[in-house]
Amino acid sequence: MDDSERPARPADGPRAEDGSPAPAPRARPPALRGPFRPGFWRSPLRGPWLTSVLGAVLLPGIVVLFLTGLLSYAAYNPGLPGNDTTPDKGLLGVWLFPWPTEPYWLYRFTQGVHVTLGVALVPVLLAKVWSVAPRLFTWPPARSLTHALDRVSLLFLVGGGLFVFATGILNIQLEYLFPGSFYRLHFYGAWVFMAAFTVHAAVRLPRVVRVLRGRPARTAEEDASLTALAAPDPEPATLSRRGALAVVGGGSLLLAATTAGQSAGGPLRATAVLAPRGREPGTGPNGFQINKTAAAAGISAADTGPDWRLTVRGGTRDLVLSRAELLALPQREAELPIACVEGWSTPDLRWSGVRLADLAALAGAVDDGGGPAGAPGVFVESAQRGGAFRSASLSAGQVRDPRALLALRVGGAGLSADHGYPARIIVPANPGVHNTKWVTRLTFGGGR
Template sequence: MKPRLPALRPPVFKGRLHDARTATSTGRWLGVAIAVCFGTGLISHYLQHPPGWLADTLPSRPVWGYRFTQGLHIAAGIAAIPLLLAKLWTVYPKLFAWPPLRSVRHALERLSVAVLVAGAVFELLTGLLNTVQWYPWPFSFVPVHFAVAWLLAGALLLHVAVKYPEIRAHWGSTSPGTLSLPAADGPDRRSFLTGVAAAAGAVTLTTVGQSFTPLKSFDVLAPRHPDHGPLGLPVNRTATAAGVGHVDVGAYRLTVLGPHPYTLTLAELAALTQHESVLPIACVEGWSKSAHWTGVRVTDLLHRAGAPPHARIRVVSLEQYGAYRVTEMGREYAHDPLTLLALKLNGQTLTPDHGYPARIIAPNRPGVLQTKWVTRLEVL
């Protein structure tokens, strides 16, 4: 007699709160966080990599614009991590629903959920590792993170469209659809949601001080403290990491190429009219801090080279390696009177790690484009 195989049965989950009402409550918080991340991420991407038609119209004001949007991007992304974990906890029993595929529509729905979960986990994990500048993968972070963001946004919109009737039924506390849920679960649900909110608030409070400096005393989990670094300002990329060795002051030249090209020694550059700007360094990893900069206005250097008022410029660094050793600056930035070729930081000569002998500082501009160790400006 052949042995009989046991019948396959789905597991039984005895825990409560794996219901649509709890999933909807956590899902709307998570949806807001992802929407904020997506919107601010688009701003960051197009400020870093503007298409040609947009490059000259990107605004240089408000000066704190990128600091605010990128700080919000990182804060929302970090807050979304406990929200995503809570959301997955409320719905994971559905992974074991039986039969696993009931129809073509159900199969497509499960596929969209798989894409949604995978995209969310990928975006939050890679984004978190980017804040500490750790890249344990073979691909380039920026283009892949940007592409998957669009995939995640599409999967989220599809999921909301498919689940809209259920979401609407369980959205409010007085919705008719909530009457079928056990009343005894109300206190437990409130406790669970309070715990989730507390976790999201805790990770935000202990990290957001790296960009929102009034809370810098609480940033115990942030990878950067806004006061730690040479001359009181953090550094992402050191001179050694960029391959910039000792700069011979006597041999250094700033070359400005345009209709009337010229070169300046460091002493000649320092002898020009110096201007001051209080501007933030705002890095894509989420930290930022305002500092006092002194140097020559870029618009004055361009005017001396005979550049037309609509010209953009290319900035070339002494840096030997890196994707941003050559950058371009659109018209609004290049001719803003606050944009400097800075020689001093907080009243002191730039350190090598801060871009000695000269660096760009411009308002409302990502930190990776505030080129350090500048050796050439080219009028385009």
């Protein structure tokens, strides 16, 4: 007989008792190792309550940090020429209001809060990341589209938070280890982090409230998510969860106490052990902190020697003035601090020099027919040839403030080279980097 008439042979392989093919064995899941193995996480401290408490602390803290960060951005007058060169910022380049000159200590306060709070929240942030670490290593990476989106949002949340805090702390310590501009990196990093944080807070806040109130989970999925925070096989406890919170809180208070003095000043300055050190040039009127020396800025003796001149432009005539001619003009005084983005500030120092509004009037740079009271904004240029903030724009409101000076002296003494000799800008509530040093040119009408 031919092949078509032969009985079919049973397929090779295991058979059931009745002779039928046995079902294929179920594939064994891959062996999970390291942090992907559930038994890897054994701390008895992890759990929904600890994670919820840490989240409840971070929520208002991050909101205050973001708002003070927006205030810091506004203080740079980003709408004026040259003050903000962040590419493609679009709608992200929003500022809250035109930056005022009253109260004169405004930037010292807002940036001091921003930096001190940011440093104090580091232990809380690290503890929160530690408390949810098991969820970052769950396997499989995505069980559904919703689960995949949740994992991606956690990546942006944790990664963005660590990036923003790390760049901020490095900047506070004047350690510019990151590639590119801190200003741009921190700007974009903050927006990415806040977008992820806003979504995360909106989704998780009801759950946090239920946990802190001792109420049960609403769904089986939520219950499974909360259960996953706790170790399935915990080690014996050596510290209670409240004890862990006390350790974290104590670390935050210690960091705040050793940071706040750099902006509060006075006797508390000595307690600011985390403030950048070694930048005070000495005692006397010029013995206050600086970020950049004249040598570091590339300022030579020829730049500030007897041939130095100030050019004033933008009105009906151009002026070229020597330092002696500036000293011969009416001298005004103002007691103002210098406050920098790193969170440090000086005490109120006694500055003397020529009012910016008076220089505008001398050059005929007035609007509204109002003399100095109608002075426009100004674009300030420095002898510094390169680097960030070698120039800055000041608003008309800043120029018109009677305490806004082209300063020639501080504390009754001439400016030192490191503090901007022959002349520098000093304006109430102005970020330190916009109090330009080694000024060579003022162009009125260059700032709106």
